[in-house]
Amino acid sequence: MSCKGSQPSGCCAPKAECPPEKTSCCGGQEPKPSAVHDQVKDYYGKRVVTGDDLQTNVCLMAKTKKPAYIREALAMIHDEVQSKYYGCGLIAPEALPGCSILDLGSGAGMDCFVLSKLVGPNGHVTGLDMTDEQASLDVANKHIAYHMEKFGYKEPNVNFIKGYIEKMVAAGLKPNSFDIIVSNCVINLCPDKRPVLSDAYAVLKEGGELYFSDVYSDKVVPEEIRKNEILWGECIAGALYWRELYQYAKEVGFTEPFLVEASEFSFRDNSWKDMLGQDGYGFLSANYRLFKLPAEAKDCKSMSATYLGGIQACEEVFALDYKYKFKKNEALVVPPHVTAVLMYSRFKNFFKLEETTEIAKKGCGLPDPFQLARSGDIELKKGCC
Template sequence: MNIENSRDYYGQVLQGSADLKTDACCTVEAPAPEIRSALAHVHPDVRARYYGCGLIAPEAAHGMRILDLGSGSGQDAYLLAQLAGAEGSVVGVDATPEQLAVARGHLDWHAERFGYRNVEFLEGDIEQLDALDLEPASFDLIVSNCVINLVADKAKVFRDAHALLKPGGEFYFSDVYAERRVPEALLSDPVLHGECLSGALYWGDFDRLAREAGFRDPRLVTDRPLAIGDPAVAEKVDGIRFFSATYRLFGLDGLEPACEDYGQAVRYRGTIPGHERALTLDAHHVIEKGRMFAVCGNSWRMLAETRFAEHFEFFGDFSTHYGIFPGCGELMPFSAAPAGEAVSGCC
């Protein structure tokens, strides 16, 4: 399966000649008030053609240069444009002409609505980002929403994303994952591919590919099991559980393979708009304002050497090593854990 098949499938969905058969391409989590407000300023035609599987709204995005991979009709791009503000910018990349036409057709409407123009859309294959006129190490944030599963060479997407990020930049994205590897016989099924199932990465393979690309400590933010409402599709994938999950990957060369304890701590100032009470770094790190919060060396760097630094106080250094951080383990999606088994977390 390749990007041509994806274009065909989603083109049919947009034209009304096909329907989606799972909730993979739906966002079910309730957005925060500021995100709901921003979504209200996105054109209804753009929202009506949205097929993401997660909420792509990374914190502290003001002033950031953002790349949206598989930007589709532009909902995430126009949402992020408001979070980035007039000082920031968003570049959307998509390969489906029908979606790009919708996104580009509303550029003027959104510029008037926002009071500034900071969005552009490029036609391109996210497997070939190096063929586009994108400067290496020029983006603060890269996002994607349920598109990496649609491409064949996922490793190249991760490598190219890493190369496009500034030092300390972040790849923040939602996608579909499987609890085991999808059988080879299902990979060429056009419906399963279009429904984001046949291309879903086994979460262990994702972890390996991300680390090989330079993202040394992938962090799970949220996850949920997918519902498959079509009996024929459910029968084809019987025995495999699928999940929508949001991860964040930091472009930090100093991260270690495991969470090491150096006796460090952070204290959140509560200064990120929309997250004044607490910042969720990942599923294991909900850092409340004003509270001394012990962290491993990797988490310390994810805050101290990124856009989050101004929002925290930092305590300790790397002068004394105390071994592995207590409770550190594989950051496996919670809902993917076998029944009755606890899931250990990173820190």
Template sequence: MLEQVQRYYGETLTGSHDLRTDACCDGAAVPEALKPLLADIHPEVSERYYGCGLVAPDALEGLRVLDLGCGAGRDVYLLSRLVGEQGEVVGVDMTAAQLAVAERHRAYHAERYGYARSNVRFVEGRIEALGALGLPAGGFDLIVSNCVLNLSPDKAAVLAGAYQLLAPGGEFYFADVYADRRLPAALAEDPVLYGECLAGALYWADFLSLARAAGFTDPRLVDARPLAIDDTQVAEKVAPARFCSATYRLFKVEGLDPGAEDHGQTVTYRGDLSGYPDNWSLDRDRRFPTGHAVAVSANSYRILRASRFSRAFAFDAGAGAHRGPFPGVSDANPFTTAIACTTGSCC
């Protein structure tokens, strides 16, 4: 299966125009502030982009970042710009042809960004075996991945490896493709279905179980969009399953509850995260207007306090007494959001 993926991305695909689904994110959905940064990336790198979302969360200055399945390096070079010269971005991929493209443009991007030296490096290897790559345990503040987890034959190993490599309070922020049901195993034998990120897609509820088993107790859905399959042959093979592209964020924070619990805690957003003077969102359900105390679950309180976002908030622990379940929290089903987004882009 891994060899099949290597052939598809190293030989079959020559660029994103060869893809047979709309897995790649619509450029119109990219925030205006990121468009000039993406335009600065070398054309050969951009042409070999096969992502399904945007893995550039907020507050990245100075972070140590790992990109799982980095391919030709588009996200690595975007993140290189966002973390700044004092930050670091490491890309891991198993496809030598993709890494060759990424490697030959390191100097180009360092010069383009005005850096004295490149702040990126690339490692060839399997994301299912991160412990064998010499990467430091607890050595990364942020791990990202863009439409790669579905291609892995051992998704539990990827999630467990990511958890081990994250520093306490760190985050795994990634976009991927999910199915609305468990798919027949036979579909994985089709190189096109697998290479197009369909046959290896997890049933979303199974993903949540795997994430929690790896230590990510409270997966948070950021956004989702329906995935169209314009190729009739491909659509017929996977019918009646539906697919969506979804972005989740998983935090390495100890002491989280299995569910949302209410302890009377509030947080107040200060308004100083770059680009978000009026409000900021942690995920699909949690938006924080500047200067307003907002009641949060115990998990949200702990996540915000333990993560890099703590500097942007004031915290009030309240009386601490348990009040029961926290009200108004939806599940992390991406299809709920994807259905609501059919009239526009939610990438």
């Protein structure tokens, strides 16, 4: 054991839960990257060459209709990058022009290049990945100049960095430097999700958003599934029990997660389905938004919020999550946690907030993505992850 202690949580958790590099609370030792990281590097660096090599369809992009401005950007992406895309539907939040974005686990760079187009020449995108070979940094770096020319930029607005997403600051990323962090089907591959969230919090600017797509389970995934290397590589075995996301977000300082969309996925091969299904484990992919807000956001009250329009492809309606959908020029009384986001994130530029004597209730209990997906009360994801 390179990390001491036997607590089930914190950075001195048992070996399988350790971040890949030195952790100050573990006696300053320099543990080797965990076996899980090597296994995942091998999976995406050697085993998987294109999407056809994946055993399940968890990490494949659905070819469903996207807004025109995204379709235009996608059409400009180099074929080799497209062929090595293992994300599940483009991960592009709204209101991007001029933003500085970080993509965790950027792979061959597909999301980064599309985002590079969407942020425009005054924005910037950084991709972070631990794998050089095949599908990842080598391919992404090879195509920077191609996309710069294709988008008509004078200089590249995208760069790729090698490093672990559990150790963003150690990889050279500056604290408080990104407006948005995205990630597409990657955090589930990390043995411990907490250092990913805490470093994401550190490198986000105040008001910044972590918008990510990932796989979740409906209960804690047992050891016999977690140790299956293929199921781990396919983004299933490392899925976080969805309730834990709320716990970790709170511990780190993020707002409560806002659930945007979710969809239970199907398996290409019934043998996986049987193995996972026999004990009744459910898996789905979901997009969540978490915000890093200033301390004063905690004092927010219910307010009347009016969407003024102006967000590309959301001319008439802007959906903060599955529940809060704002029609242009229609006031909606929102609870304090929603006021806080509309007051302190980049979305503040698109809203008018007014005091009100009405009080909006938040609703009790956490939104169960499985229940919502099954009941049709949430927009189904266009992609699987």
